[in-house]
Amino acid sequence: MKSRIDELKKTSLKDLASLKDSHKSIIVEIKALRTEVNRIFDKLEKMTVEQLDRMINDLEKGLKNDLDSCANMHDQLKTMMEKLQQITDKHKNISLFIGYKKCKVKLGEANVTVQDIQKRPKQVLRFKSDESLLQFLKNLSSLGNIETVSSLPKRTDGDHVYNAQSSGEYNVRIKEDQNICTISGICELPSGDYVISDSNNKRVKLLNRKYQVIAHCDLSTVPNDLCHTFGNEVAVAVDDCIAKHEVHFLIMSRGKLHAGRRFTTDHQCNCVSHHQGQLYISSNDALHQNTISGILVKRFMKTSLITGKLTRMF
Incomplete structure (x- = not known):
């Protein structure tokens, strides 16, 4: 007990x-x-x-x-x-x-x-506001509803089992795509739009709430993964598996994706996640904690394939 x-x-x-x-x-x-x-x-x-x-x-x-x-x-x-x-x-x-x-x-x-x-x-100008708009705004009590979502996950041998509520298939191919679309990462923006990385076509795509592609941003090499950071910004793990290991930052503004800053790493960038102002980037044999500006904070090395032990390196 x-x-x-x-x-x-x-x-x-x-x-x-x-x-x-x-x-x-x-x-x-x-x-x-x-x-x-x-x-x-x-x-x-x-x-x-x-x-x-x-x-x-x-x-x-x-x-x-x-x-x-x-x-x-x-x-x-x-x-x-x-x-x-x-x-x-x-x-x-x-x-x-x-x-x-x-x-x-x-x-x-x-x-x-x-x-x-x-x-x-005699011409006299006057302004008459849209009363329906004013009345609509006056009737609003807030910008939206805050909902409490309760869930009781099922347990199987100590693991959580999640049930899918719905599913559907959506076409995210655009006319500029020359290869089959390969979705290597996806995240949701606060606006309700979605951002996906298409590794096979070397581009990041912006989807609206109906999962329609409304904009895209081409990259020079393969985007392996992406995550939401702050506001309308996403971080993209870019890697060519040989020499170019980078994290790119893209910003969604006025329905378009704009390339922002970037930083280079000394390791492969397979996956990227953001938590409380820190980026966590995984390579083949380690997990790297970086600041949002790209400064390495910690490195967790996988030292044994059998025991699964980790070694933290500062």
């Missing part, structure tokens, strides 16, 4: 640590969702401002045309008045009569221009 209680205490401590990890993970997911919501609102704001700019430009163009018409007509009338006042020759009466006829025609044109401008309705 004491042994069982001690085991229960250890399990409870692990569950407590798991809860803290879940808290951190959910916080990352919430921030990722908030970032995506901000991006959508930024796009809506940009489109609305662009619509406003187009309307302002059209109205300004019409008003400027009216101003040009008024200024042109004003200058023509002023010129005719000045010419009439300067008539002093012996045929003054005839010249005045001709000038009167021209002025009458020009006044008629000016009257038509004034009436046309005055008849146009």
Whole structure:
């Protein structure tokens, strides 16, 4: 009973640590969702401002045309008045009569221009927000639901047995693929998208929640494995089994995969995992603990195939 209680205490401590990890993970997911919501609102704001700019430009163009018409007509009338006042020759009466006829025609044109401008309705802009959007946001009590998922795993000789809830087949081949797709690694991002490594085609692919390939990033050599690190970043174990042993970091932004930093190791990179800011990279005969920047912290060597003993090297 004491042994069982001690085991229960250890399990409870692990569950407590798991809860803290879940808290951190959910916080990352919430921030990722908030970032995506901000991006959508930024796009809506940009489109609305662009619509406003187009309307302002059209109205300004019409008003400027009216101003040009008024200024042109004003200058023509002023010129005719000045010419009439300067008539002093012996045929003054005839010249005045001709000038009167021209002025009458020009006044008629000016009257038509004034009436046309005055008849146009005054354009006043106002902004009317989408009330359905505001009402939808006001009705929200949170960005999502926090659910408690309970599970009681079956036990067989001390091992945990997990039952699959569902399964399905999805095509992740793209037109750029020249070889059969070989999925060597998969992880989920806080946004709900998935990232897989296709070792046979030397590329990493981004899948949406419907498991459709929406983007990819080509690599110079084989991606053996990948894992999620922070935010929308993944670490990819890249290895050509001869000389190139590296860990690449890819970032998902605006639905695309972008290559980031990388670091080189002195050992093969078969698998990679992330835990509490540390990377764990496995080679053929060892497990290597590195910082996120690539600095080696510890190395666990497999010293015996028979006993399965490990030797920790600093």
